[in-house]
Amino acid sequence: MNPENCKTLGEKLAKNIIEQFGTQNVSQLCQIAQINIRYESWNPVTLGEFDRKNNTICVNLLAKINHKEIITHELGHYFIHKEGIILSRNDEEIVVNSFTTFFTE
Numbered sequence: 001m002n003p004e005n006c007k008t009l010g011e012k013l014a015k016n017i018i019e020q021f022g023t024q025n026v027s028q029l030c031q032i033a034q035i036n037i038r039y040e041s042w043n044p045v046t047l048g049e050f051d052r053k054n055n056t057i058c059v060n061l062l063a064k065i066n067h068k069e070i071i072t073h074e075l076g077h078y079f080i081h082k083e084g085i086i087l088s089r090n091d092e093e094i095v096v097n098s099f100t101t102f103f104t105e
Ligand SMILES: [Zn+2]
Pocket: 073, 077, 093, 096
């Protein structure tokens, strides 16, 4: 997919979620969508992970960036998978990065 289409998809997804859940706030959204947040430390290859089996976002405590930013990012991956959208790894990152701009902490 071209990058512009990825951005548009991220925007559409974000707007649907905001309408569906009635909030742009990430903490509220995690509560309503019943997504657990787990804080762990692992060798800092990644900042965060989404554990699909347990509906849990894992935040790497060793990450040197704001944890809410990590949660918002993983939330993007969560909703892409929930909607059954299949993308290449690169495209998915572009969609997620567009998605995150619509949310607040
Ligand atoms: Zn990502």
